[in-house]
Amino acid sequence: MHWTTRVGVLLCGGLPAAAVAGADSGPGGGNGPGHGQPTTIYRDVVIIGGGASGSYSAVRLREDFNVSVVLVEQDERLGGHVNTFTDPSTGRSFDAGVQNWIDLPGSGVRQFFTRLGVATQPNVRSVLDQVYVDFTTGRKLPNYTPPPNNLRVEALQRYVTAAEQFLPILEPGWWTFPPPSQIPSDLFLPFRDFVKKYNLTAGVPGIFATTGFGMHDMMGGLTLWFMRSFNVNIARVLLGTESSFVPVSRRNQEIYDNILTLLGPSDVLLSSTVVSAQRSASKKGGVTLQVRNSKTGKTTKIVAKKILFTPVPSDQNMAPFDLDKEEKKTLSTFDYSASFVGVISHPSLPLNASILNTPSAAQPANWPAAVPESPYNTRFENYPNSTYFRVIAVGDQTLTEKKAKKLITDALGKMIKAGTLPKTKPAEDAKFHLFMPHGLVSAYASEKALKGGFIQKLQSLQGPKNTWYTGASWGVHLTTNLWVFTDTVLPKLVASL
Ligand SMILES: Cc1cc2nc3c(=O)[nH]c(=O)nc-3n(C[C@H](O)[C@H](O)[C@H](O)COP(=O)(O)OP(=O)(O)OC[C@H]3O[C@@H](n4cnc5c(N)ncnc54)[C@H](O)[C@@H]3O)c2cc1C
Ligand SMILES: *[C@@H]1O[C@H](CO)[C@@H](O)[C@H](O)[C@H]1NC(C)=O
Ligand SMILES: *[C@@H]1O[C@H](CO)[C@@H](O)[C@H](O)[C@H]1NC(C)=O
Ligand SMILES: *[C@@H]1O[C@H](CO)[C@@H](O)[C@H](O)[C@H]1NC(C)=O
Ligand SMILES: *[C@@H]1O[C@H](CO)[C@@H](O)[C@H](O)[C@H]1NC(C)=O
DSSP: OHHHHHHHHHTTSOOOGGGOOSOBOSGGGSSOSOTTOOEEEEEEEEEEOOSHHHHHHHHIIIIISOOOEEEEOSSSSSOTTOOEEEOTTTOOEEESSOOOEEOOTTSOHHHHHHHTTOOEEEOOOOOOEEEEEETTTTEEOTTOOOOOHHHHHHHHHHHHHHHHTTHHHHSSSSTTOOOGGGSOGGGGSBHHHHHHHHTOGGGHHHHHHHHTTSOTTTTTSBHHHHHHHSOHHHHHHHHTSSOEEEETTSOTTHHHHHHHHHHOTTTEEOSEEEEEEEEOSSTTTOEEEEEEETTTOOEEEEEEEEEEEOSOOOHHHHTTBOOOHHHHHHHTTOEEEEEEEEEEEOTTSOTTEEEEEOOGGGTTTOGGGGSOOSSEEEEEEEOTTSSOEEEEEEEETTOOHHHHHHHHHHHHHHHHHTTSSOOOSOGGGOEEEEEEEEEEEEEEOOHHHHHTTHHHHHHTTSBGGGEEEOSTTTSOSSHHHHHHHHHHHHHHHHHTO
């Protein structure tokens, strides 16, 4: 390969790039050794983002495809949307972000945990008292009747049957998505209308309770995007025909810590972001990135054959990547929700209970109205045998961390004021033990964009300029579904090396 030869020459040793593990500040750096000069790393693939898809890709590429990698993660840990809080006094862990993983039949995802030394067990569901409160008033709903179980199950079954017909074009990625004129019209229905068409109303509260972590307009958004969040597999888990699992440690961060250990410090750059990038249009030219460590201020140069980009392709994340006009236009077509998760405590909050944000209009059994208006906090949910509560704030892209926290303390304050909760301390005294922005989530685009060939334009970005993509904006945004999707990208990427 010409490209490899060129790198070999640069390194003076004629070694293939993959054999040059670890950083070096030799001739490849361009300016010779010396203080303050950038270190240069040579790899086959530079992976941006060490969340669910990036961490998985790094292990698979290096260990299974024998491809050299370096993983660039802005945070000081791997794991992305996994947010584990560990109680300093008891050592017990509480997961505020990702809760559990779907054991997709025949996919081998659970064995991936075993391989990383993480013992797993079936997900344990805790039994909590459900309390229905309208967070805009702080009052309990006196007449609300949640859907009876048999109706809920029937509705979910109807959803599975309806959604299954779209699986061949929706999963695992967009590879077989039809041209605009052949997109099934059901996928353009606002989910509210899909619910009417398929008689799914009794399923809505349960669907919201599982999907409400990341969609600011679940009922108004297009069914196409809804199926990216609440897919057939998650519906089957609720029906008990598929299962989900958790680590025996009950500490979801465990697998990502083990991935970090496996990869080692020379293949992972934590606390690091890309400052600038040159992506050649030719295979020979490869890519060159400048990456900066926010803690040390140190800059590292990465010379690689390919980029695998995994975070949301937002304007901010893409800014350092010399995008051309067409790439910029396509990626900025995406819109997003924003979500925040936290672990809080406050003496007024009831133990063994989950307080669900349920609008007054949902009474007595108006289930489609059981979804609060954006922005909202979904609930205060007690972690069993503790005084900690899980909170989740969701809004559109404009929801800031400050506003998200205020949503939570305002809801608490209203419940205390309305007498729903006992008066103890002011709501503002709620302790946030952990509060993590998930940033932009649940990518979506308009019907107009879809009819203008958005998916085809998006797909055309896979490969050119030595750039490949995976991550939540490209597939169903559930971890193990994303791994299955990523497994369709990696062989294409490797074949292009
Ligand atoms: C509240 C909540 C709960 C969820 N619960 C579950 C669950 O129980 N089970 C499940 O399967 N899925 C769950 N999900 C979905 C899950 O988050 C996704 O499946 C998965 O995390 C998405 O993986 P990803 O790799 O696309 O993104 P992420 O996991 O978000 O990873 C992206 C990574 O890139 C890093 N990054 C971002 N920008 C840059 C940059 N410019 N430079 C360098 N690094 C960058 C981020 O720090 C992050 O580590 C949940 C999501 C939310 C919001
Ligand atoms: C892995 O790649 C290296 C470098 O290209 C090569 O020397 C080695 O033989 C490969 N190993 C396997 C098992 O393919
Ligand atoms: C719609 O669902 C409800 C309850 O889930 C059921 O009683 C009713 O028969 C269904 N209607 C149709 C037309 O299938
Ligand atoms: C919560 O549940 C636990 C275990 O079931 C029980 O021991 C405890 O008394 C309950 N606490 C309250 C306040 O109901
Ligand atoms: C909480 O305590 C109860 C009673 O001691 C126990 O049965 C249960 O397993 C505990 N739950 C958790 C999640 O620790």
